[in-house]
Amino acid sequence: MEKVSKETCKKRLKGIDDALYAIGGKWKLKIIIALIEGYTRFNEMQRTIGISAKMLSLELKELELNGFLTREVHPGPPVVVEYKVTEYSDSLQEVLQVLSNWGEKHREKIRQERSGK
Amino acid sequence: MEKVSKETCKKRLKGIDDALYAIGGKWKLKIIIALIEGYTRFNEMQRTIGISAKMLSLELKELELNGFLTREVHPGPPVVVEYKVTEYSDSLQEVLQVLSNWGEKHREKIRQERSGK
DNA sequence: CCGTATCCGACACGATACTG
DNA sequence: CAGTATCGTGTCGGATACGG
Numbered sequence: 126m127e128k129v130s131k132e133t134c135k136k137r138l139k140g141i142d143d144a145l146y147a148i149g150g151k152w153k154l155k156i157i158i159a160l161i162e163g164y165t166r167f168n169e170m171q172r173t174i175g176i177s178a179k180m181l182s183l184e185l186k187e188l189e190l191n192g193f194l195t196r197e198v199h200p201g202p203p204v205v206v207e208y209k210v211t212e213y214s215d216s217l218q219e220v221l222q223v224l225s226n227w228g229e230k231h232r233e234k235i236r237q238e239r240s241g242k
Numbered sequence: 243m244e245k246v247s248k249e250t251c252k253k254r255l256k257g258i259d260d261a262l263y264a265i266g267g268k269w270k271l272k273i274i275i276a277l278i279e280g281y282t283r284f285n286e287m288q289r290t291i292g293i294s295a296k297m298l299s300l301e302l303k304e305l306e307l308n309g310f311l312t313r314e315v316h317p318g319p320p321v322v323v324e325y326k327v328t329e330y331s332d333s334l335q336e337v338l339q340v341l342s343n344w345g346e347k348h349r350e351k352i353r354q355e356r357s358g359k
Numbered sequence: 360c361c362g363t364a365t366c367c368g369a370c371a372c373g374a375t376a377c378t379g
Numbered sequence: 380c381a382g383t384a385t386c387g388t389g390t391c392g393g394a395t396a397c398g399g
Contacts, residue, residue: 166381361398
């Protein structure tokens with residue numbers, strides 16, 4: 126012990142790799158949060174997340190392809206487009222929770238360090 | 243209910259934002275894993291993670307500045323440089339575990355979908 | 360062994376304008 | 380409202396070479 130465990134290390138690295146491939150980047154997790162919290166419309170999400178239309182459009186397509194959400198077009202008029210999370214996105218709830226909590230605590234730590242100077 | 247809860251949404255978005263700022267990107271989590279698993283040397287980590295010397299050097303500096311690791315130089319000869327995780331990095335254990343597990347399951351899901359065609 | 364320096368391409372991302 | 384098109388910029392990150 127004390128020394129490197131190559132197997133578990135490789136396994137964890139691989140897992141992180143796969144996760145980042147699917148949900149890495151600046152926007153994907155945020156979009157999924159917005160969807161989970163109930164946002165369904167394009168412009169609504171754009172404002173909430175603070176993302177450009179271009180990026181949102183691109184990311185939504187990727188997320189749909191990967192099974193995280195569905196895109197429904199309700200013929201109008203007015204035509205309405207709704208984005209909804211799939212059940213599969215629920216598997217991310219724990220990830221979201223843990224990561225968001227950590228980020229919150231981390232921010233708090235940074236804040237204290239700066240005021241402590 | 244059913245409708246958007248703006249408060250919790252904003253809070254989660256902010257948390258994710260802070261987290262990604264500190265540990266986002268392609269390499270930081272992987273480096274921390276390698277350190278936690280016991281790797282301490284530069285070249286060792288480089289090979290294990292599959293990262294270029296340039297990026298590893300850059301990321302190590304950032305991680306040190308943010309309190310995730312320490313850099314120890316043991317005068318030689320031969321001179322030995324060791325990188326070690328700080329206690330604070332332990333706060334990431336849960337994040338790492340959850341994310342890595344999710345990634346593993348996700349990969350498995352993708353694999354099955356492809357073979358199922 | 361532990362890096363730094365330099366060059367370079369790819370692309371992530373933003374801003375803006377425009378369309379049905 | 381829900382996007383697409385275009386343009387421009389910065390950063391990411393690999394390859395290579397080099398130095399203590």
